[in-house]
Amino acid sequence: MATAFDFGANWLNFSRHALDDTKVVQAKEDFRRLMGQVDLAGKSFLDIGFGQGLSLFVAAEQGAKPHGCDINPRCAEATANTARFFPSVAPDAPKITVGSILDPNVVGTLRANVGGAGYDIVHSWGVLHHTGDMKRAIANAVSLVRPGGYFALAIYNRHITSPVWVAIKWFYCKCPAWMQRVLIGLFYPIIWLAKLAVTGENPSTQDRGMDFYFNVVDWVGGYPYEYASIDEVRALVEPYNFDCITTIPAQVPTGCNELLFKSTTKQ
Numbered sequence: 001m002a003t004a005f006d007f008g009a010n011w012l013n014f015s016r017h018a019l020d021d022t023k024v025v026q027a028k029e030d031f032r033r034l035m036g037q038v039d040l041a042g043k044s045f046l047d048i049g050f051g052q053g054l055s056l057f058v059a060a061e062q063g064a065k066p067h068g069c070d071i072n073p074r075c076a077e078a079t080a081n082t083a084r085f086f087p088s089v090a091p092d093a094p095k096i097t098v099g100s101i102l103d104p105n106v107v108g109t110l111r112a113n114v115g116g117a118g119y120d121i122v123h124s125w126g127v128l129h130h131t132g133d134m135k136r137a138i139a140n141a142v143s144l145v146r147p148g149g150y151f152a153l154a155i156y157n158r159h160i161t162s163p164v165w166v167a168i169k170w171f172y173c174k175c176p177a178w179m180q181r182v183l184i185g186l187f188y189p190i191i192w193l194a195k196l197a198v199t200g201e202n203p204s205t206q207d208r209g210m211d212f213y214f215n216v217v218d219w220v221g222g223y224p225y226e227y228a229s230i231d232e233v234r235a236l237v238e239p240y241n242f243d244c245i246t247t248i249p250a251q252v253p254t255g256c257n258e259l260l261f262k263s264t265t266k267q
Helices: 007-015 021-035 054-061 073-085 104-112 134-142 160-172 177-199 212-222 230-240
Strands: 044-048 065-070 097-098 118-125 143-157 242-248 256-263
Touching: 007 073, 007 212, 021 054, 021 242, 021 256, 044 054, 054 065, 054 073, 054 118, 054 160, 065 104, 073 097, 097 104, 104 256, 118 134, 134 143, 134 230, 143 230, 177 212, 230 242, 230 256
Parallel strands: 044 065, 044 118, 065 097, 118 143
Antiparallel strands: 143 256, 242 256
């Protein structure tokens, strides 16, 4: 893709310089908030766009058989840094596939990894809206869920400012590195104040074990960028024989809505 943000570089820097025990504890808590009703023990778990690998290791810690797919090879490097916070999980426990969920060959490889039957759980948090074709990415992701399995995802909420952010993100990715640093410096206080105004909470306190600075870099630069309301996400997933069983609305208007679906296809 000609114009795209380097998520892998951001996650690698995050895993090296910002990840700590406190963030890991919070990541575990927020993972359970969405996935708590799903028994992961002994189940195959696929994380599409695993980033720094936190969800892979949290799932493995709960007894799942973790598989990860990410288009950026630097994310595979980042998992080595994340592994040090999970001493009970072998560093090489997650089986990693580097490639795009839009690539039929990658989808075929992922399916073959579990004997063609599909995964018990497919998880993709804040990723499919960055592929450049969110609708097809969702279709490919749900095709990897076995009958009776679960599909968890988070998608940026539709908001009146969303088209403006598309332009900002595209511009950021076209800029030289020095201008990107200027843009981060400009937007950092704006986003900090906006989140404070909306939530009334300290913006530096992040969900899912994240870090405010690296989240700002991810947000300002995160192109491609699509978005959808909760109803729009349900309309994309439910026709594939899924019921929405959990919905967690975004904390801020342009944040991610989290949804958990269960396959109604008979096993």
